[in-house]
Structures are given as C-alpha cells and as structure tokens.
Amino acid sequence: MVNNNRSTYAARPMDTLKNSLEKNVMIDVRGSRSYSGILQGYDVYMNLVLKNVSETINGENRGVFEKMLLRGDNIIFLSPSGGD
Amino acid sequence: MVNNNRSTYAARPMDTLKNSLEKNVMIDVRGSRSYSGILQGYDVYMNLVLKNVSETINGENRGVFEKMLLRGDNIIFLSPSGGD
Amino acid sequence: MVNNNRSTYAARPMDTLKNSLEKNVMIDVRGSRSYSGILQGYDVYMNLVLKNVSETINGENRGVFEKMLLRGDNIIFLSPSGGD
Amino acid sequence: MVNNNRSTYAARPMDTLKNSLEKNVMIDVRGSRSYSGILQGYDVYMNLVLKNVSETINGENRGVFEKMLLRGDNIIFLSPSGGD
Amino acid sequence: MVNNNRSTYAARPMDTLKNSLEKNVMIDVRGSRSYSGILQGYDVYMNLVLKNVSETINGENRGVFEKMLLRGDNIIFLSPSGGD
Amino acid sequence: MVNNNRSTYAARPMDTLKNSLEKNVMIDVRGSRSYSGILQGYDVYMNLVLKNVSETINGENRGVFEKMLLRGDNIIFLSPSGGD
Amino acid sequence: MVNNNRSTYAARPMDTLKNSLEKNVMIDVRGSRSYSGILQGYDVYMNLVLKNVSETINGENRGVFEKMLLRGDNIIFLSPSGGD
Numbered sequence: 001m002v003n004n005n006r007s008t009y010a011a012r013p014m015d016t017l018k019n020s021l022e023k024n025v026m027i028d029v030r031g032s033r034s035y036s037g038i039l040q041g042y043d044v045y046m047n048l049v050l051k052n053v054s055e056t057i058n059g060e061n062r063g064v065f066e067k068m069l070l071r072g073d074n075i076i077f078l079s080p081s082g083g084d
Numbered sequence: 085m086v087n088n089n090r091s092t093y094a095a096r097p098m099d100t101l102k103n104s105l106e107k108n109v110m111i112d113v114r115g116s117r118s119y120s121g122i123l124q125g126y127d128v129y130m131n132l133v134l135k136n137v138s139e140t141i142n143g144e145n146r147g148v149f150e151k152m153l154l155r156g157d158n159i160i161f162l163s164p165s166g167g168d
Numbered sequence: 169m170v171n172n173n174r175s176t177y178a179a180r181p182m183d184t185l186k187n188s189l190e191k192n193v194m195i196d197v198r199g200s201r202s203y204s205g206i207l208q209g210y211d212v213y214m215n216l217v218l219k220n221v222s223e224t225i226n227g228e229n230r231g232v233f234e235k236m237l238l239r240g241d242n243i244i245f246l247s248p249s250g251g252d
Numbered sequence: 253m254v255n256n257n258r259s260t261y262a263a264r265p266m267d268t269l270k271n272s273l274e275k276n277v278m279i280d281v282r283g284s285r286s287y288s289g290i291l292q293g294y295d296v297y298m299n300l301v302l303k304n305v306s307e308t309i310n311g312e313n314r315g316v317f318e319k320m321l322l323r324g325d326n327i328i329f330l331s332p333s334g335g336d
Numbered sequence: 337m338v339n340n341n342r343s344t345y346a347a348r349p350m351d352t353l354k355n356s357l358e359k360n361v362m363i364d365v366r367g368s369r370s371y372s373g374i375l376q377g378y379d380v381y382m383n384l385v386l387k388n389v390s391e392t393i394n395g396e397n398r399g400v401f402e403k404m405l406l407r408g409d410n411i412i413f414l415s416p417s418g419g420d
Numbered sequence: 421m422v423n424n425n426r427s428t429y430a431a432r433p434m435d436t437l438k439n440s441l442e443k444n445v446m447i448d449v450r451g452s453r454s455y456s457g458i459l460q461g462y463d464v465y466m467n468l469v470l471k472n473v474s475e476t477i478n479g480e481n482r483g484v485f486e487k488m489l490l491r492g493d494n495i496i497f498l499s500p501s502g503g504d
Numbered sequence: 505m506v507n508n509n510r511s512t513y514a515a516r517p518m519d520t521l522k523n524s525l526e527k528n529v530m531i532d533v534r535g536s537r538s539y540s541g542i543l544q545g546y547d548v549y550m551n552l553v554l555k556n557v558s559e560t561i562n563g564e565n566r567g568v569f570e571k572m573l574l575r576g577d578n579i580i581f582l583s584p585s586g587g588d
Contacts, residue, residue, distance in 0.1 A: 323495050366578075
C-alpha cells in the first residue's frame with residue numbers, strides 16, 4: 001500500500017499553511033491558549049498573520065482581535081476548519 | 085477559491101510589524117504578562133522597541149515605561165490596535 | 169551479534185515516518201497530550217500533517233480534527249499502529 | 253501616517269542598548285527577577301555588563317552588586333530610566 | 337594515570353548508540369517517562385527507533401508499543417541493558 | 421554625555437569573564453542555585469571552570485567542590501566579588 | 505594580578521572533561537537528578553559516556569547502571585571527584 005517513491009507525494013507541512021490561506025483555522029498554543037481566525041500569511045518559522053481572531057485561555061473566551069501576529073514558537077498544532 | 089500563486093500575495097508576518105510602526109500595539113508575553121504601547125522599531129528576532137508602555141501581569145496594572153526594549157523570545161502574539 | 173558495519177543497516181528515524189505514510193500513528197506530545205490519526209506528510213523538523221485526528225488531553229478525549237499540522241517541537245514519540 | 257519607507261527610520265532594538273550606555277536601566281528577567289543598574293556594555297546576544305546593581309526577586313530587595321554580567325537569554329525587557 | 341593523547345581513545349557518545357544496536361536499552365525522558373526496548377536505529381540528533389517498547393510514566397507501566405520513534409530532544413540518558 | 425562612538429569603548433561581556441580570571445565570582449543559576457568560587461577558565465558559551473566552589477540551593481549551603489565545570493546554559497548572572 | 509595575556513593560560517572547560525577521563529565524576533542534572541560514575545568519553549555537546557553509574561533523584565538512590573550515555577543538554581555542572 002506504500003510504494004517506494006510515495007514520499008514524493010506526501011503532503012508537506014508548509015502546504016497545509018498555503019492551502020489554508022484566507023480560510024478559518026484553529027491553533028492550539030502552549031499555556032492552554034487557543035486561537036481561531038482567518039489565516040492571512042505565514043513564514044518558514046510558522047509565524048502567522050491572522051484576521052478576526054477569537055482567543056480562548058483555559059477554555060474561557062478572552063479577547064477578540066481584528067489582526068494578530070502569532071509567533072510560531074509556541075504553536076502546538078494548527079487545524080484548518082473546513083478540510084484542505 | 086485558492087489559486088496556486090496565492091502565497092505570493094499572502095501577508096508576511098514581518099509586514100505586520102512594519103505596518104504597525106508608530107501605532108499602538110498590544111503584546112502578550114509568556115508568564116501572564118501583557119504590554120501595550122507604541123511600536124517604534126523591531127528586528128528579525130521580533131525584539132521590539134516600544135514607547136509609552138503599560139504593563140499588565142496576571143491582569144493587574146504594574147508599571148508604566150517611557151521606553152522599552154522587549155525581547156522577541158518570550159512573545160506569544162502582537163496585535164495592532166487599529167487594524168493594519 | 170553486532171557486526172562492525174551494522175550501522176549501515178540500522179533503521180533511520182526518518183524512515184519510520186516514511187514507512188508510516190497513509191497509516192495510522194499515535195503521537196505523544198508534551199503537556200499530557202496525545203494525537204491519533206493518519207500520517208499524510210512530514211518534514212525534517214518532524215512537523216506532521218495528519219488526517220482524521222483524535223485528541224486526548226490528560227487521558228480525556230477532546231477534539232476530532234479532519235486535518236492537522238502538528239509541530240515537531242513538542243513531540244515526545246510517534247508510534248505506528250500496525251508495525252512498520 | 254506611515255510612509256512606505258518608514259522602516260528605514262524605525263528605532264533599532266540594538267540602538268536602545270547603545271543609547272543607554274552609562275545610563276541607569278531596569279531589566280526584568282524570567283523567574284520574577286528584576287535588576288536595576290548602570291549599563292556599561294552589551295553584545296549581540298543581549299548579554300549585559302552592569303554596574304551598581306540592585307536585585308529584586310519576587311518584589312523583595314535581595315542583593316547589591318558592584319558589577320554584574322547578566323545573560324541575555326533570560327531577559328524579558330530592558331527599560332532605560334530616563335528616556336533615550 | 338591519564339596520558340596526554342588519551343582523548344583519542346575515549347569512548348564516543350555516538351558509539352554507545354552504535355554498539356547498542358539490536359540490544360535492549362533503557363531510556364529516561366523528561367516528564368518522569370521511561371522507555372525500555374530494542375534499539376533499531378538512531379540519527380545525530382539522538383532520535384531513536386525502538387522495537388518492543390514498554391513505557392513507564394511516574395513509575396507506572398503504561399503502554400506497550402511494537403515500534404516507536406522517540407525524539408532525542410527529551411532524552412536524559414540511555415543505558416544499554418547488558419553492558420557494551 | 422554619550423558620544424556617538426562610545427560603543428567602541430563599552431565594556432564587552434566576555435571581558436568581564438577575562439578580567440575575573442583567578443578571582444572570586446558569584447554565579448546565580450536557574451533553579452534557585454548559586455555558586456561561589458574562583459574562576460579558572462571559560463569559553464564562548466559561558467561554560468565556566470571554577471575552583472573551591474561553594475554551592476547554595478534555595479538559600480541552603482549544600483556542597484563544596486574542589487573543581488567544577490559549570491554549563492553556561494543555566495547561568496542567570498555572574499558577579500565578580502571585588503569589582504573588575 | 506591579571507596580566508593581559510592571561511586568557512591564553514586559562515583552563516578551558518573542555519579540558520576539564522579531558523582531564524577527567526577514566527576518573528570518577530559527579531554530575532548534577534536538571535530535575536533534581538545527580539549521577540556519579542567513571543567518565544569514559546564525551547563530545548562537544550557535553551554528551552557523556554559513563555561507567556558504573558549511581559543515580560540519585562531528589563536525594564534518593566535510585567538506580568545503578570553499568571553504562572550510560574548522558575545527554576549534555578540537561579547538565580548543570582560536572583565535578584571531578586579527585587581534583588584535576
């Protein structure tokens with residue numbers, strides 16, 4: 001079921017970011033933080049530019065931010081809301 | 085809805101900093117710290133120069149600083165106050 | 169039982185990822201988090217692309233995610249579900 | 253209000269250090285530590301040489317040091333006492 | 337008792353891994369985790385490929401894994417079971 | 421009070437180490453540890469060689485060590501006992 | 505008391521390791537761990553190969569290991585038992 005040159009076709013992590021541009025994403029961050037918003041940009045360090053962001057800390061809604069630069073360092077995972 | 089060369093037009097994280105120069109920004113930092121002030125400069129490590137800074141630790145106002153050099157290492161996110 | 173050029177035949181960590189493509193994997197992450205899903209891609213930093221992901225935090229089921237980009241930084245181990 | 257070549261004029265973080273030489277600075281460090289003294293030197297890692305330093309840990313005065321080499325790693329922010 | 341060119345004959349850390357291939361090893365990992373299994377491979381980051389792995393967390397047996405890719409980042413030490 | 425080429429004359433952090441050779445130094449280390457001894461050597465990572473070292477953990481005297489190699493990683497600050 | 509070319513004669517941290525080969529050393533590690541054994545090898549990352557190792561965690565004897573590869577990352581200090 002895995003052919004030898006399969007890795008050539010494997011989904012690249014950075015492509016997940018590219019394919020999520022202008023879409024809603026959910027991001028879990030160290031320290032029990034979670035952010036949900038529209039991905040507007042990124043760089044190779046996974047620093048993200050987000051729009052219309054809702055922040056959750058320890059399960060509680062905290063803030064809403066029109067725009068946000070989120071550092072990649074602290075990210076645990078990013079999930080696109082509507083598939084890829 | 086996403087064309088293949090979309091990434092060319094994606095917002096770059098460093099541009100968020102550039103576009104926030106001389107504007108008010110809010111920065112969340114590890115250790116339940118938050119800083120609000122006017123962004124005067126930055127470098128590629130996200131070290132920031134801020135002016136007229138208010139500090140909040142664990143939700144309490146702490147200090148006011150005329151000028152501050154904030155290390156990029158500890159930053160969780162930066163949000164421009166009035167959009168971009 | 170170990171011949172001198174055995175290391176030539178040793179399993180390479182990155183091959184474990186390659187051989188797990190399109191298979192179910194279980195990943196333990198710092199902060200008492202665990203993720204189970206189908207591996208779709210990876211890069212040299214062990215950033216992973218996963219599909220149909222179940223999340224467990226402190227032993228409790230939390231979320232289900234159609235797609236996820238999981239940062240390699242926080243990974244403790246990855247185990248393929250059905251051998252290699 | 254922001255012209256396109258503004259970043260050329262932006263304050264550089266390292267200049268904040270240069271402009272603080274021989275002046276009093278206040279430095280917050282991870283672990284609820286704070287140091288106040290005269291900045292005598294620095295390097296690109298933000299390692300600092302300080303003179304006449306007062307140390308505060310968890311809000312309590314601890315020590316006074318004639319001279320100190322403070323590692324940049326642990327610094328959260330540095331603030332010059334009398335502007336820039 | 338130490339001659340000057342002794343370092344030439346010193347055991348190299350990576351050789352401990354090489355000499356442990358196909359042998360049972362015990363690995364202590366940050367977060368009170370311990371893994372015991374047969375070493376099948378490694379890379380320069382000390383990422384390990386293990387077979388027939390028993391996991392202990394806080395002194396309790398947790399899981400058994402047929403195969404595991406353990407990240408080198410979190411390792412405290414590795415000990416070969418039967419010498420070298 | 422600060423002339424423009426002052427930075428040329430600024431004290432360099434590594435010079436503080438050089439000037440402390442064969443002198444008594446006090447070193448604060450993460451984890452509420454403190455070491456006091458005679459500095460015998462160092463490298464660019466701030467790894468230190470110390471002689472006649474007293475160790476304090478959480479304010480309690482612990483050990484005395486004839487010789488010690490202290491890793492730079494964990495150092496918060498170093499202070500020479502008798503100025504520079 | 506310090507002549508200008510003294511640094512040339514300063515003890516180099518790596519030499520402390522070289523001079524400790526085949527001798528007993530004591531190593532303190534983050535997480536209240538301590539290891540005592542005979543140093544058999546090391547590399548530039550301070551990864552160590554140890555023989556006849558006693559482990560202490562939180563002041564309690566835990567294990568004895570015939571051989572151990574200890575990662576340099578977590579080391580706080582190493583002290584040779586019988587001087588240098």
